[in-house]
Amino acid sequence: MPFSLGFWAAAGAGGGAGAYEQISTTTLTGTQSSVTFSSIPGTYKHLQIRATLRADRSGAESEIFALRMNSDSAANYSAHVLLGNGSSVSSTAYTGEGYIRGEAFPAATDTTNAFGATVIDILDYANTTTNKQARLLSGRFGASQYAISLRSGSWRSTTAVSSLTLVTFFGSNFVAGSRFTLYGIRG
């Protein structure tokens, strides 16, 4: 390896027993309103979700995804976002929400075959003394709407994360071809 990428890449060197392991993956063959990774073992140090997404929100070019931990839908989440939309850069804070608000991604009227993408890192997810944090790098290039964003989200709970759920903000469905994979990173 030419240089250090941090623990992500060191895990894979040589293809042997690694620190970066796939826990679960699903590629939708039909529509689904949410995707849940449940019974997440507490044996890793960090988690990562990698996903490509599209929704069937009727008459709309975009939908927005959101992330919940342990099915908690109470107002226990906050987020900060740095966003570029092709015209300007903005920064926004969200507090007291029932999810970590994610990024917009293609929906029904967007360019055929266009999907959004996200890489979500949840650090120290099994720690029972600290609140939980996630970092989301997300983006999409649609027919007329574009976004690249870096988000920091928090869940005010010291409970170990045992499930992660991705939902849609406007209540539409993820469509076939959307893919969600959960990885565990050992410490």
Next chain:
Amino acid sequence: MPAGVSAWTPLANITLSGAASTVTFSSISGSYRDLVVVSFINTATGTGYLRLRFNSDTGLNYNWVVASGDGLGTTASSSATSQTGLTINHYALSGSSWRPQAITHILDYSATDKHKTILSRGDNAATGLDMVAGRWANTAAITSVQVFDQQGYSFAAGSTFALYGVSS
């Protein structure tokens, strides 16, 4: 995937022994889920921008949105459509002491039911940093990735490029 087996596999590692205008990862296996390209440029002979091209496609099929900051109070976001390559680092590649770099995620690269979505973060410590979301408007599986300078300048000896496969 069997427990204990890493999902992140180094596929190729190129360190230039001399100047080169293009670096190509070819014959990429379709057995992974995502690709990650890591580019670490040991300066270049000009001041272009770092770009990717897939499957030697030189058509107007690349689109992106970028958000950038120069550390001097200037932030900007722009977009580009129908380009002949995907710009993954919008800061000039030249620099005697600083090495422009980019880490680029190509998600679902082998899927044939979607365009290819790219997320990238790049920087040049001397000038700024950016993040990019891109779309290659092609449903073909990606079998090759070219890294090149937008204006045709060469990467200098010592530049490194690595390709990783992330298993599903």
